[in-house]
Amino acid sequence: MDAPQWLPNFCSLPVLVAVAAVTELAVLLIVLAPSDEPREVLPRLGTTSVYAQWLALLCVVALCKLKPQLSRFAPMRGVLLAYSLIILIVALASELVFLIDQTLLLRLTLPAEFHLRFVVGSTALAALIAAAMLRYFFVLEQWRERVRAVARSQFDALQARIRPHFLFNSMNTIASLIRSDPVQAERSVEDLADLFRAALRSGERMGTLGDEFDLIRRYLAIEQLRLGARLQVDLQLDEMPLDLPLPPLLMQPLVENAIYHGIERLPQGGVLKIFGRRQAGMIEISIINPCPPEAPSARTHNGMALNNIRSRIEYHFGRRGTLETIRGAEQFICSLRLPDENPDR
Template sequence: MQQRSTTMTAPNWLPQFCTVPTLFAVMVVAELVALVVVSVPEASPRPWLPRLGVLSVYVQWLALLNAVVLCSLRRPLAHFDVRAGFGVAWLVCLLVTALASAVVCQMDQALGLGLSVPAGSSARFVLDNAAIAALIAAALLRYLYVLEQWRERVRAASKAQVEALQARIRPHFLFNSMNTIASLIRTRPAEAERTVEDLADLFRAALGADDAPGTLGEELDLIARYLHLERLRLGDRLGVEIDVSALPRDFALPRLLLQPLIENAIYHGIEPRGDGGTLSLRGRREAGALEIAISNPLPADAPARRNGLALANVRARIEYHFGTRGVLRVEPGPGTYTVTVRLPEAVAR
């Protein structure tokens, strides 16, 4: 436990250079540098396109080499403060570039390829590369640092919003459940006892840490307990159709992500109807993602109840845990209301 806490609170000022977005940014900057360098006139002009090809390969190799070195040093550099760590990372880029330039120059001259510089200009070649790397590394490290800090602030704000929404939705769930238990104590005490146990399991999940996900199987079991509570309260007015056999029960899922949608379907759709209705819960796997659809009939004449809080809660949690690949889609139709949750099987967070 102590080790986990230390990892979470350690400084995280240096971006993760092994991620695809960061590597792409580094490669784009490297190619722009190659275009600028190749546009400088030479004393003995060579064809432009071959020069660009050779220089692009060399610059991209240097950029990826620096990215790999910084990626491997990310954890040791995290122990420095921002200024000292920035200086060390900058010096590492200069050292790697200088050494790599010297090695390439020596190999080129030994093989007689003539792709770099003549034998007497090796020192200047290394110094020129180091000077260019000093400017580019300083600007790029600063840009990536600012970008990483902005992402951290966005993640923190999203998590705070999710926790606030979750805290607001729990009282409504608690009041409904307690009313159900109160109605059972005198008439069916055994059912009331089982209901208390189901409620305890539900709130044990609800009060758990949001950053410790459960599984889809656990969520479906909690939904079954919740539906048992509602069947006791609504009786034959609540019908249930569940088909989730195609879903993997071990899929990692934030706790109580789907239950508020089930509660919404009953509270806003089935409960206001005099004859009740049937709640449908169906799931399937499609194109590397899970799709879970929750449908309920709409009341004909009953006044509409506001349900934006639960939907906002679930949508914010999906965005926080699954990013843009997670989707909550609302499909109101004639007489039917369907909410579909689409979650990628490859979870990033």
């Protein structure tokens, strides 16, 4: 089990942008505040911005590189170490900048007699900003950890679940085949074993889109034995990237819902259509099935399953992945959109 995170990824663009924005806001407040500084506002703003952003970048890079070491400590001790590191970096960098300015006579900081004021002032301001930012990041990561924990529990619940009615119906179908067609019965047992192996697989292990398609084909083979001519399948998946990383059993429950809530409840059965396409860095897989008039109980159970799958998609892909459903008068459509990691292949 992964250790709880309390520091963000300082190498990520959102964190860099947040630090830069807060730093620039602090610079604006300092420059626009009443002061006895003889220089004009714009030159001061430019010089102070470059200086402050440089300090912020130094601190972010240091925390980025040292995060693995800091994460080994308890949250409180780790935060204190990160805070102390920021103060130390700013103090040393301020001292270096002041000495360079005095040596080269650039007059970008303060006169020589205000040496201590410059270093201490820079360090104090950095300490205030760092305290606020670290607190913000700490609270944000704790909230994200709780969201991940909820998503993980839903993921595990769905991962280990295959409907009992499917198990019982499949076993009855296999039992009826043992004498009449033992080869087909053996093949169906293997398909069923693969389904349950995937359902009980560790949640940390990612599969591929090709694995999911193979699993769906095995599931459909068992259901076709049970439903016979009532279940017809139309698969159009030739364009799909089979090596795309995918959590196991992401699509199989959608196919199962299409049969259980749709085709199985129609006396004449119907055609289950599954087709995929690639477009603008995304893949879209649509599952279409005929359906009877909607019943309140079916809507409730189907909605719970769809919400669980949406949680799994959000857990693994964030906002880049979506699951949309459209219920028409005679058919139900599930459209799964996922990011294509390598659209050029």
